[in-house]
Amino acid sequence: MLFRTITCLCHQVDVVGDMVVISVSLSSKELKEFDEISKELGFSSRSDAVRSALAKFISSNRLVLGAEGEGHYFVSISYQEKKKHQVTEIIHKYSDVIKSSLHTHFDDKCVEQIIIVGDYGKVKSFTEELSSQKDVRYCICIL
Numbered sequence: 227m228l229f230r231t232i233t234c235l236c237h238q239v240d241v242v243g244d245m246v247v248i249s250v251s252l253s254s255k256e257l258k259e260f261d262e263i264s265k266e267l268g269f270s271s272r273s274d275a276v277r278s279a280l281a282k283f284i285s286s287n288r289l290v291l292g293a294e295g296e297g298h299y300f301v302s303i304s305y306q307e308k309k310k311h312q313v314t315e316i317i318h319k320y321s322d323v324i325k326s327s328l329h330t331h332f333d334d335k336c337v338e339q340i341i342i343v344g345d346y347g348k349v350k351s352f353t354e355e356l357s358s359q360k361d362v363r364y365c366i367c368i369l
Contacts, residue, residue, distance in 0.1 A: 250276075260272075260275065263275075294346055295345065295346060296343070296344065296345055296346075297343075297344075297346055297349070298341070298342070298343050299341075299342040299343075299344075299349050300339070300340070300341060300342075301338075301339075301340040301342060301349075301352070301353060301356070302337070302338070302339050302340075303337070303338045303340075303356055303362055303363075304332070304335050304336070304337050304362070304363045305335065305336050305338075305359065305361050305362045305363060306334070306335060306336070306361040306363075307331075307334065307335070307336055308361065309336075309359055309360070309361040309362065310336055312359055313336070313338070313356065313359065313362065316352070316355050316356055316359075317338070317340070319355075320342075320348065320351075320352045322344070323342050323343060323344030323345070323348050323349065323352070324340055324341070324342055325341045325342065325343050326340070326341040327339070327340045327341075328340075335363070
């Protein structure tokens with residue numbers, strides 16, 4: 227197996243075949259929790275779990291970093307019942323790009339699943355406006 231070391235910006239990384247080996251600093255608590263959850267989810271190795279986590283990180287943050295043009299988006303939000311009117315106002319404000327919305331309840335929280343087709347700039351404004359609401363607990367947009 228090909229093994230070589232590359233020094234890049236004062237950080238040493240090892241390359242094994244086409245895989246890059248990196249070093250990450252974590253607290254022992256974070257590592258323990260990560261390993262426990264990885265095992266529960268059935269990952270065969272810590273590396274597989276890290277690759278999965280990185281893929282999700284990249285996917286969920288791609289929107290923030292500047293997608294452009296028209297696209298299809300899925301937004302899921304959870305919020306306290308008392309914020310229902312503010313969230314509904316925001317949803318109605320963007321009705322020109324919202325194609326479908328499903329409202330349900332889990333425990334004491336409202337949950338909305340929203341399908342959006344439209345320009346990235348408008349979708350970004352929508353998710354930022356929702357995320358800025360005090361009692362909106364979760365807002366994610368997936369490309």
